Structure formats: C-alpha cells, structure tokens
Amino acid sequence: MAIRYEHIKTCKQTGARIGKLHTPHGTIDTPIFMPVGTLATVKTMTPEELADIGSQIILSNTYHLWLRPGSDIIREAGGLHKFMNWDKPILTDSGGFQVFSLSDRRKIEEEGVHFRSHLDGSKLFLSPEKAMDIQHDLGSDIMMAFDECPPFPAEKKYVKDSIERTTRWAERCLTHHVKEGHDRNQALFGIVQGGEYSDLRAQSAKDLVAMDFPGYSIGGLSVGEPKPIMYRMLEETVPFLPEDKPRYLMGVGSPDALIEGVIRGIDMFDCVLPTRIARNGTTMTSKGRVVVKNKKFERDFTPLDPGCDCYTCRNYTKAYLRHLFKTDEILGLRLTTYHNLYFLLKLMEDIRTAILNDQLMDFKEAFFESYGLNVE
Ligand code: PRF
Ligand code: ZN
Numbered sequence: 001m002a003i004r005y006e007h008i009k010t011c012k013q014t015g016a017r018i019g020k021l022h023t024p025h026g027t028i029d030t031p032i033f034m035p036v037g038t039l040a041t042v043k044t045m046t047p048e049e050l051a052d053i054g055s056q057i058i059l060s061n062t063y064h065l066w067l068r069p070g071s072d073i074i075r076e077a078g079g080l081h082k083f084m085n086w087d088k089p090i091l092t093d094s095g096g097f098q099v100f101s102l103s104d105r106r107k108i109e110e111e112g113v114h115f116r117s118h119l120d121g122s123k124l125f126l127s128p129e130k131a132m133d134i135q136h137d138l139g140s141d142i143m144m145a146f147d148e149c150p151p152f153p154a155e156k157k158y159v160k161d162s163i164e165r166t167t168r169w170a171e172r173c174l175t176h177h178v179k180e181g182h183d184r185n186q187a188l189f190g191i192v193q194g195g196e197y198s199d200l201r202a203q204s205a206k207d208l209v210a211m212d213f214p215g216y217s218i219g220g221l222s223v224g225e226p227k228p229i230m231y232r233m234l235e236e237t238v239p240f241l242p243e244d245k246p247r248y249l250m251g252v253g254s255p256d257a258l259i260e261g262v263i264r265g266i267d268m269f270d271c272v273l274p275t276r277i278a279r280n281g282t283t284m285t286s287k288g289r290v291v292v293k294n295k296k297f298e299r300d301f302t303p304l305d306p307g308c309d310c311y312t313c314r315n316y317t318k319a320y321l322r323h324l325f326k327t328d329e330i331l332g333l334r335l336t337t338y339h340n341l342y343f344l345l346k347l348m349e350d351i352r353t354a355i356l357n358d359q360l361m362d363f364k365e366a367f368f369e370s371y372g373l374n375v376e
Pocket of ligand 2: 304308311312342
C-alpha cells in the first residue's frame with residue numbers, strides 16, 4: 001500500500017477529523033489544502049517558498065503535462081518531483097475533468113474520450129489506461145481515476161449512465177494500475193460522482209468502495225450548483241466512505257467551503273481560487289476580500305492584512321501593492337499569491353488546532369463573523 005491514513009482525533013463539537021496521511025514523499029497533516037501547480041509550477045512561487053509557507057502537498061495535472069512538455073520528458077527527467085524540484089508529496093488529477101472543462105468538441109465512448117487539444121485543435125484521445133500510464137510517468141504519490149464530471153444541471157438519466165461508466169472506468173484504472181505494478185509506490189483514488197442526486201451519489205460511492213481504493217475523491221461539485229446543494233451532497237456521500245481512508249473534495253478552496261467541508265468529514269481540498277484571484281489583484285484577508293487595485297488604497301500605507309505575518313504583510317503596504325498592479329509589475333503577482341496561499345494554509349492549520357481542542361464550531365462562528373458570511 002502506497003499510502004496510509006492515520007486517524008488522530010474527531011472534534012466533539014462538529015464530527016470533523018484530523019489525521020496524518022503517510023505517503024512515499026512524506027507525511028501530511030489532514031485536513032489539508034493543496035496549492036495547484038497545473039503545469040509543474042504553482043504560478044509565481046518557487047518550491048522553497050511553497051515549503052516556507054507550509055505547503056505539505058501540491059496538485060498537478062495529467063492533461064496539461066501530457067500536452068506540454070509531454071509525459072515522456074517528465075519520465076526521462078526522473079519524474080515530476082525531480083523535474084520541478086519539489087520533494088514533498090504530489091497529487092495528480094486524471095485529465096477527465098480538464099477534458100470536459102477545456103475542450104469544446106468531445107465525444108465520450110465506452111473506450112474513452114475523443115476531443116481536441118485546447119492549444120492547437122489537434123485530435124486527442126484519453127482513456128482510463130492512458131490516464132494511468134501518464135500518471136505513472138509523472139510518478140505522483142496520489143493519482144486520480146479517469147472520470148466524467150457531468151455539468152450542472154444535468155438530467156438524472158444522463159448522470160446515472162455517467163456514474164455507471166465512471167465506475168467501469170474506475171475498474172479499468174485499478175486493473176491497469178495494479179497490472180503495471182505501480183500500486184506499491186502510487187496510490188490510486190476512486191472519484192465519486194452523481195451530480196445533485198443523493199441516490200446516485202450513494203450508488204457511486206458504494207460501487208467504488210467495493211473496489212477498495214486507498215482513498216476516495218468527491219467530484220462533480222463546485223461546478224455551478226448553489227452551495228447548500230454541495231453541502232447536502234457531502235452529507236449524503238461521506239457516510240458511505242470508509243473511516244480509515246482519506247476523503248478529498250475536488251476543486252473547492254473558498255474559506256467558507258473549506259470549513260463547511262471539514263465539518264462534513266473532508267480531509268483534502270485543492271483549488272486554483274487563491275492563486276488565480278491573486279493574479280488579478282484580489283486577496284483573502286481575515287476581514288474578507290481586498291482588491292488591491294482599488295483607488296481607495298492609493299495612500300494606504302498599512303499592510304494588506306494587519307493580522308497576517310506573511311512576508312508580504314510584514315514588508316509591504318496596500319499602496320505599494322496597488323502601484324505594482326497598476327504598473328503591471330511581476331512582483332505584484334508574486335506578493336499577492338504568496339499572501340493568499342499563506343492565508344489558506346494558515347486557515348487549515350487553525351482548523352486542525354480547533355479540531356484538536358474540540359472547538360471547530362466556535363472557530364467557524366468567529367471566522368465568519370470577521371470574514372463576512374456572503375463570501376466567494
Ligand atoms: N473530477 C476530476 N477532477 C476534478 C473534478 C471532478 O469532478 C472537479 C469538480 N469540482 C474538480 N477537479 N477528475
Ligand atoms: Zn499576508
């Protein structure tokens with residue numbers, strides 16, 4: 001077994017849990033947020049900086065790295081860890097979701113998905129076996145099964161056919177993964193789908209759990225549905241997942257959803273949100289979002305978040321950040337990205353401490369009071 005989940009404690013106030021996930025590249029504390037490094041780089045951040053702010057694991061993408069530079073090149077480099085100089089754990093997504101979100105023309109067949117490259121329009125084909133082969137080349141610690149993420153909303157009949165195919169694909173992924181002999185070094189997660197339909201979520205979860213994956217992802221959420229639906233789907237999915245395996249909610253990273261997800265039993269999250277909004281000058285602070293380009297900061301010589309002790313907040317003012325963004329200076333992107341990641345990683349650390357002290361509900365109320373309830 002490539003990974004092992006060690007349960008540490010369950011919060012008496014909420015039922016949220018803390019644990020440790022042991023992987024081939026080290027142990028991570030859960031619940032955890034994973035910064036996104038789609039193209040083998042978390043945009044603007046060096047791996048040393050990522051480690052400095054407490055990143056324990058990052059996410060990267062099969063689809064993008066397959067196209068550029070090519071998974072053969074990463075294999076020849078000695079794997080993704082060596083290629084990008086990051087020696088802590090890496091999780092890779094399978095490409096399924098990226099094919100559905102980036103490519104307009106695609107055809108789903110039982111064998112796999114035919115689609116066109118979002119770069120040059122060339123014809124491509126991705127299958128469960130291919131998605132495994134690419135992730136074997138990348139050498140990630142945790143790999144994702146090849147799934148279909150239906151859009152929201154979608155007809156129930158469509159979603160039912162889709163989860164059944166996703167389950168068959170998951171079986172093919174597992175078979176190929178084990179046959180190639182990579183299951184001792186790389187852990188393969190199954191991905192629960194089912195749209196907004198509780199019974200389909202339950203069916204998807206049960207079918208995948210019967211295959212005994214070392215961890216389970218929850219996909220198909222945060223795709224445009226209202227947040228109460230996402231929270232209800234978590235409540236109706238998590239009870240079907242084993243207690244001794246990690247649970248990963250894919251593509252979720254707003255502070256409120258992180259807290260609500262942890263309360264519902266989630267251990268792992270990833271999202272481009274903190275890094276993407278940072279690059280257009282939007283930051284997350286203890287008092288809610290701050291848009292640094294705002295005219296009102298022209299002469300504001302105070303830090304972004306006076307309560308934050310990150311490098312950006314210790315050394316720079318809002319007026320300076322605003323100036324960097326107004327003049328398109330690269331340092332601006334680096335400083336806001338640094339702060340946003342620091343903020344979310346610190347939030348996860350505070351959540352873990354609150355669980356340890358059986359105080360996560362109190363923490364949630366205090367956080368929302370300060371951050372504002374109408375968020376993201
Ligand atoms: N499937 C995969 N990756 C994903 C998702 C999914 O459903 C989502 C949905 N939020 C984000 N990333 N494979
Ligand atoms: Zn800061």
